[in-house]
Amino acid sequence: MxxxxxxxxxxxxxxxEAVASERLVAGTPRQTVANAYSDAGNAxxxxxxxxxxxxxxxxxxxxxxxxxxxxxxxxxxxDACEITLQAGDSFVIPAGFEGVWEVLEPARKLYAVxxxxxxxxxxxx
Numbered sequence: 354m355x356x357x358x359x360x361x362x363x364x365x366x367x368x369x370e371a372v373a374s375e376r377l378v379a380g381t382p383r384q385t386v387a388n389a390y391s392d393a394g395n396a397x398x399x400x401x402x403x404x405x406x407x408x409x410x411x412x413x414x415x416x417x418x419x420x421x422x423x424x425x426x427x428x429x430x431x432d433a434c435e436i437t438l439q440a441g442d443s444f445v446i447p448a449g450f451e452g453v454w455e456v457l458e459p460a461r462k463l464y465a466v467x468x469x470x471x472x473x474x475x476x477x478x
Contacts, residue, residue, distance in 0.1 A: 358390045360463060362422060364403050372409045378453055380407025399465040408455035415468035417446045424460030429453045 369383035388400040404426075420443045427437045430452040437457070438444055448469070 358399075360389045360399060361387065361401060362461075362463075363387070364401055369403075369405075372407065376409040376411075378408040378410060379455070380405075382407025382409065382456060396469065397465070397467050399463070401461065402464055403459070403461045404454075404456045405459055406456050408453050411450070411452060411454045413446055413448050413450040415466045416448050417467075418465040419444055419446065420463045422461045422463060423458075425457040426460050427453075427455040427457055429455065 364385040364387040367385045367387040369385045372382050372384060382405040384405070385403040386400065387402075388398055390400065391398045404424075421438055421440050423440050425437065425439045427435065428446070428450075429435045430450060432452075434452075436444075
C-alpha cells in the first residue's frame with residue numbers, strides 16, 4: 354500500500370531559477386519549485402511553488418489546481434479573460450490555457466498538476 358505524502362509549505366533545499374528570457378514579459382522574476390510527489394507514470398505531480406514579482410508567457414498542456422498560500426497573482430488569457438487571485442484563493446488552470454502569468458506580490462502556492470497523455474487530452478476538455 355502506498356504511503357501518504359506530506360506536502361511541505363516551504364521550498365527549503367530547492368534552487369530558484371530565472372524565467373526563460375523568451376517567455377519574459379516584465380521584470381526578471383525567479384521561480385522555485387519543490388515537487389513533493391510524482392506518480393509512477395509521471396502524469397500527476399504536486400508540491401510547492403514560489404515566484405517573484407514579474408510576468409511571463411505560459412501555455413498549459415496540463416491541468417493545474419492551485420491554492421495560493423501567500424501573495425497576489427494575475428492571469429491574463431490570450432482570449433482577454435483576466436483574473437486576480439490572492440492568498441487563500443484556490444483555482445484551476447485547464448489544459449489549453451495560454452496567456453500571461455503575472456506575480457503582483459511575491460507568491461507561494463500549493464499545486465497539483467495532471468498532464469494527460471496526448472491521446473487523452475480530447476476527452477478531458
